[in-house]
Amino acid sequence: MDAPTVGFIYPDHAAEDDYPLAAAAIGAHLPVAHIYGTDLHAVPELLELGSPEKLRLGASLLAPHRPDAIVWACTSGSFVYGPEGARDQVRALAEVAGVPATSTSIAFADAVHALGLRTVAIAASYPDEVARLFVEFLADAGIDVVSMSSAGIDTAAEVGTLTPAQVLRLAADNDHPDAQALLIPDTAMHTMAVLPDLEATLGKPVLTANQVTIWAGLRLAGAEPVVPGLGTLFAERQIDVRR
Helix, strand or coil, rough: CCCEEEEEEECCCCCCCHHHHHHHHHEEEECEEECCCCCCCCCCHHHHHHHHHHHHHHHHHHHHHHHCEEECCCCCHCCCCCCHHHHHHHHHHHHHHCCCEEEHHHHHHHHHCCCCCCCEEEEEEHHHHHHHHHHHHHHHCCCCCEEEEECCCCHHHHHHHCCHCCCCCCCHHCCCCCEEEEEEEECCCCCCCHHHHHHHHCCEEEEEEHHHHHHHHHHCCCCCCCCCCCCHHCCHHHHCCCC
């Protein structure tokens, strides 16, 4: 098939350069459209950021690219709605965009199932109140969170300034021996370039927000590329293991 086009609705500015980096490695067209809200990891602001009006705007900005699929590239702005609300969110987005749609939160659950995993640890950048909503979201998907840490960073802009060494330290300090994988759930964090180091350091799969977002979008577009250097999730074609 021709190289797929997957569009991403990305909040504000932080780590959007992960997308052209991945596009070059994968050989796909991954356009990013930005929407804007109050840059704060707090429930009211996140609900507003993921509102139907904001996502309709993002879809309209991506329409000229004629995407094969579209993804709401924000973890907290999707799981804050709860499991059913997140599903409603992407159903509405797909209807507006006229193509299949998903979100980063749903992509995390799908990625864990695709790898056949059950137990995970979470190294979150968010404040604890927000991070706990992600634990609840994953539990609804049948995923057991054996440990969760929250770095308490209030804004995406600050998360975007974390260096590769800081990301590696965050992962290493917050893994758990009973976790089959570590999840790092913030699209504001630069992770695509450090995936090999993350997995080598921990000795297990590491799933990061921009990684699962891109993977899920490609799957919706009918592509499942095997790409070296983008972690276990891209290392081989996955079998979707449902609960």
